[in-house]
Structures are given as C-alpha cells and as structure tokens.
Amino acid sequence: MPLTAQFVRNLQRFRLVTFDVTDTLLRLKDPTTQYIQTAAANGVASLDRTKMELCFRQQFKWMSKKHKNYGRNTPNMEWQSWWLQLVAKTFNCVDANIPQDKLQIIAEQLLSLFRTSACWTHINCAAELVQCVRQAGKCVGVISNFDPSLPQVLSAMGFDKKFDFILTSYEAGVMKPDPGIFQIPVKRLQIAPSEALHIGNKFDLDYLGARNSGWSSLLVQSQPDPKLDTSSAAKYSFPSLAKMLQTLESQEFAW
Template identity: 35%
Template sequence: MKLKLLTWDVKDTLLRLRLPVGQQYHAEAKNRGLQVDPASLEASFHQAYRTQCRLFPNYGLTQGMTSHQWWLDVVTQTFYLSGVQDDRSVQPLAEKLYQDFCTAHNWEVLPGAREALEGCRNIGLKMAVISNFDRRLEEILRQCNLDKHFEFVLTSESAGIAKPHLGIFHKALRLAKVSPHQAAHVGDDYVNDYKAARLAGMHSYLIRAMRGTKLQEQGVPDEHVIQSPEQIIPRLAVDSFNTICAEE
C-alpha cells in the first residue's frame, strides 16, 4: 500500500540549538550581572534535566505540574548546582530563558531539512510532527517557517503520552486517519523514534551521521539509516516501490 503519512521528530532531526545550553544560559546570566562558568552550567543542566525527567516524567503532567513550571524548576536547579542560589536573581532569569527558547533566536534549521520537507510536500505526502516537546513547539516551528509543512503537531504534552509509548504514535495515526503500514516516522533516537514507530506498525528511518557498530548490533538495516533529512526523498522513492507497494 502506498505511503500516505510521514511523521517527523524535531529536535536534532529538523532543528537544533544554535549554541549549547550552557553557553546560552551563561550569556543571559552575564546580561544580568551574574558570572557563571558555561561548562559548569552545561554539566549542571544535564544533571538537573535527568533528575527532573526521572521524578516528573513528561513535564509532570500526571502529577499536576505544567510544562512551564517544569522548565522553570530545571533552570533554577541548573543555576543552584552551579553555585547561584539567589532566588531573586534566578527566578526572573529562568522566566526569560523559558521565553527565549520559544524563539528562532535559539534554534536553527538543520542542513537539508527545508529541502526534505519541500520535497515530501511536492510528492504529495501528508506530514506531521511527533515530538517529546512541550507546548512551545508550534511557535518555534512557526518562527523557523516550518509549520506550513505539517497537518498537525503532536507533542508529548498535548498527547499526554511521551515516546517511546506507542500511544502517541497511535494517536497520530488516528488524527491522520491512516493505517500504520501507510505511515513512516523519521527521527534521531533509536528507542524513541526508530524502534517505537516500528512497534506501532509503522515504517521508520533513523537519522545518524554514521551508521556505527551499535546500530548494526541493534539490527538496524543500512537502508533504514539516513545521514541527513534530505536523504529521505530518494529513500522513500526506493522503498515506495520495493517495500511499501509490495504490501498492497
């Protein structure tokens, strides 16, 4: 059966941060008279983020949190771990950073992403987003001029379910009104994107700069690995005739 829907992950698939988090936090802190080492902020951010994800998965939605508060807590804890423990300084800084990460100022489109989306649209594919992102994603995509390509944007916050839970893929399929074998997903994470989509019955492709031994051990065929977004066009052209149409 012919492919009807292509869903995309966003972070590190279509968009990436312009600068590492530690550098962006450092710059904003410096603007407010706070001197904090960017390397320390980078390490502290990853520690705070991992802890927050473990204690309050998917933005703490089932525990009564909002994604806004979830991120403010991450930023506050990041600065706390880096030695800045003055709430009067950190709270407005955290709010400013939350707003900044909603803009194209902090995000850039990956090379080949615009060409990939234009190409998919030109061949008549319906496209959508499935992302473990919060409610800011639609505005970020709009500011980066990518929103026009998508039928809908399904975030883990709006769905109430995060990848790799199969429910978020099933919800996207229901919204698009297509069967799993009529859809494919593209992302950069083996578990959240490639494996989960296949378990949901979809086709999937993994974006990786190099294939690597680990992917071989995980059984990801060469033809399911692409090095950049625009490589999806020739890959779909091949698979549409060899794999997908063979299922009709």
C-alpha cells in the same frame, strides 16, 4: 522544487509522513552559551561553562524522572513551571549563592528565549525534505517529545503551516517510544499503521518506537547508534537528511 518520479514511487505506499524535531529538523545552537549570557545580562557573571553543562544534564535527568513529560502528570505543575524549576536547579547547582530573585528573572527570560529563532538553527535539507513530502500529496505531521510550545518554535523557524498537525508528547500524554503516541494520528486519519512513515534521529525513540507501532521508519544519524542492527536497520539509516532525500529521489527503496 520539482519532484522526481522515483521519490513519488518510493513514498507511494504512505498516506502519512511524520517528523521528529530536535536534531532531526532543528538543532539547538548553543544552549550553554545562552544560559551564561542571559545570566551575565542579569549581573550573574563568571559561571563555569563545563560545570553548567554538567549541572544541566544532571538536573534535566532528575526532572525528567521525577516529573515525566514536562510535568504532564504532576498535579499542579504546568510545563512552564517544569522549565523554570529546571533552570533554577541548574543555576543553583553551578552556584548556590545566586539570589533567588535573579534566578527567577533569568529563568523566565530563558523560557521565552528558547521559543524564538535565537536559539535554534535549521538542519541542512530539512525544509526541502518536508516540502517534497508535501508536494507528493502526503499528510505531513510532527511527533515529538516536547512541551506545548513546539508550534511556536516551528513558526519562529519558518515551518509555519508546513505541517497538517503537530503532536507533542505533552498533548498525547505519553512519550515516544510509547505506541500510544503513534496510535493517535492514525486513528484520527483512519488509516492503517502500515500507511504511515516516521523520520527521526533516535534509534530507540523514533526508529523502534515507530516500527513497534506497525509504522515504517527512517533514521538520520551523523554517528550511527551502536545498537543499530547492521543486518536490518542499517539500510534505513542515513548520515544526513540530504543523503536521505538524495536516495529517495534517485534510488528504488525497498521498505
């Protein structure tokens, strides 16, 4: 798609633009349904959906606290093991009588399934915005709190070769909003933090994480975070990527 002169001017100060992934570029379709359907295909039926959602949230919170960053710093724990344990704990929470051998099969199938296009959908205008940034001649990257399978997910969703680099928290060793993850790409590219822009959907992790690291940042949220400071941060927040792109293409933007 052709670039507008205004879009080029709005991004003129930046040499690097990075994106978050989950709920910024891509969205999970319906993970609870995937869990229930995969279980049913292996002979485990009639699982309560509400309880599944509650158990997943509880176990994800526990695993994230006990083994941070997908087990990155837990001795003898690979990221795959982190997910397998999470799935097993979730199903055990829903129904403690599920045989362990079936749990292992279900967990392994889900681990593979969530790295394919079956579980993800594109957010409107995500591909267009990434392409416009590329056409503007910027280095385009990903900074995401994710395990090392992220390149596989992005490739499956048609983002193959759309990014100059993909930096996961697992690779970085720290998670957003830690400044350490934002320091890595600017050091690699030998640019100033003020020449970098990050786009994400979390006020604390993406918006503040980037700004506290000396970057500029834009926020996309269909429902604004209550912590959003209307006197300053609000003007950098958009209800959708489509609105963000439209604004950058048509209006002068004051950073």
